[in-house]
Amino acid sequence: MKRISIDRFIQTGYRYVARSKGRFYLYLAVFCSIIGVLDATTLHLAGGMKQKTFDLIMKNRILYREADSEILIIDIDEASLVAMAKEYGRWPWPRQVFAEFVENLVEQSPKAIIFDILFSDPDVYNPESDKYFDEVISFTGNTYFPMLRLAPQNDNISQITPKMIPGMGIIDGEKQEDKGIALVLPHFTSIVESGRMGTNNIYPDPDGIVRQYSINRDHYGWRIPSIPAKVAERMGWVVPQNKDILLNWRGKMGAFQTVRFSDVYEDFLKRKKMRLRDEFTNKILIIGSTASSLFDNKPTPMEKMHPGVEILATAIGNLKNRDWVTQTKNPWIFSSLAIVLIWATALAFLTGVKRKAIDRVFAGAWVGFMVISFASLNMTNYYIDLTTPIVAGLIYFSLARVYAYAEVTLMEQHVWLNVEKGIEGWQPTVVIVLQIDNLKESSVGKTVTSLKRKLNEKKQGFTIEAFPHKPAGIGRAYGNLILIYYVDDNIINEQPSTTEQGINTITLVKEVASTVCSNAQDSLHTGHCQGALPYGNEKGRLVTWQKLVTNAILNLKENEP
DSSP states (O other), X not given: OHHHHHHHHHHHHHHHHHHHTTHHHHHHHHHHHHHHHHIIIIIOTTHHHHXXXXXXXXXXXXXXXXXXXXXXXXXXOHHHHHHHHHHHOSSSOOHHHHHHHHHHHHTTOOXXXXXXXXXXXXXXXXXXXXXXXXXXXXXXXXXXXXEEEOOGGGGGGOOOOGGGSTTOEEOTTSOOOOOOOOEEOOSOHHHHHHTOEEEOOOOOOTTSXXXXXXXXXXXXXXXXXXXXXXXXXXXXXXXXXXXXXXXXXOSSTTOSEEEEHHHHHHHHHOSSOOSOTTTTTTOEEEEEEOOGGGTOEEOOSSOSSEEHHHHXXXXXXXXXXXXXXXXXXXXXXXXXXXXXXXXXXXXXXXXXXXXXXXXXXXHHHHHHHHHHHHHHHHHSSBOOOOHHHHHHHHHHHHHHHHXXXXXHHHHHHGGGOOOSTTOOEEEXXXXXXXXXXXXXXXXXXXXXXHHHHHHHHHSTTEEEEEOOOOSSTHHHHHTTEEEEEEEOSOOBSSOOSSOHHHHHHHHHHHHHXXXXXXXXXXXXXXXXXXXXXXXXXXXXXXXXXXXXXXXXXXXXXTTOO
16 A cells, blocks of 8 residues: 555656646746745845854954954953952942042043943942042043943833933934933933943844944934944044944954953052053053953853953944944845846756756855855955845755756656556557767756657657766767657557557657757667557566667667657
């Protein structure tokens, strides 16, 4: 029963293949083209793969810009927490620590002092410490502080409006509404009044990986800047109008020059200082933490857990050097490329280009696209994301390749099917051999496919095979032969010899062969043989088949098209 089921499946598949006349490749091309366009415009089915591809290329770049030497991180690491805990507790520290720290930094004339620490609440146990800190900040003009943007759904309960916050931008052409916006501002008056504030929110992509940095957030006609945007504005750098920028990472964790907070602080308190007096002159200083216990670490393409202060430093460095990663937002560019790849592959399958040649060309195109994407991130700041055409083309190629293999297999197998057990009889069979003296190996596949298409357009059920070209053996002897045979699906009781239907089949093959091989008329010869294959007798069927093929080869006639 199982064998009968398989045979019926093969027979059904053969009938479909014979009737489709290659239309499957066209249908599949239309389907994959539609999916490619929808994915690029609305579905974004390959979004996860695009992100993983970007991560892979970004992490394994050969050429990339090193971290800006003017940007320096003053790191509150685990060692700093331990060193400072003896006098100030583990965390948080009294604000006088940061006041003293800023006072000493200012003496060295850095370009900017940027805190990646949110001073949102008063220190109720050390009010004098807070006052000291507030006074120190009021005398500086190059300190920057974060504010925290809360979820927009909290806006309706917020008492803070953008109009109340110095330094907020306005969006040209839009009305500035006086609506609440959920922000956590610094507690200190000197910071708020300075206007040197920006958000330091980091928004991971849906898969939890940080690839972008939020530069601006637009609400109610107001533009809420980030810390990098605010620093860029004050420094005279170009501030992109983008909502987010795709970060151009400088390398793995530790790419930026870093000094330990506790080491610097202890040296500031010494009478005889050991560190260079101009260590921070003309530097952009970012004070933040890499200590895991302060939970400011997020996954990025470069690291499983990347310190937030280094992510901030990367964003600032990108704006300073104007080298954030840019990529086109036009989905039609890459969907068009996908369509071209799909239809070029479909045309190759339809015209009968040699399967190995299709494999090589497609593999070359696939590798070429990957090389272009890889090179774009290595040699430029522009990312050419070719994931859509790669995925769409790969889907088409894979399905078409499976179908092509199944097509050949079904054509070969259907001749030997015994679907109905217990039935005996004969199947009229015609075998035709074409001999083309100058048949090149590169044109065999195309010739076979053309014959298959044209013959099955006129009469379904033909099978066409060619012998492989090899330096010796059967391929050497018959490499210029093409075998065409037609086995009637009808089972008759008597063994026929020559039939009118068989003669018509031979005539049809000659006509089609003369058209397909029109450039080789002088070297085209044919041989044919009619007979019948026994049904229900596999051994006898094989013997008869061998005789038919042998006789067809022996009957080759010179100069007969």
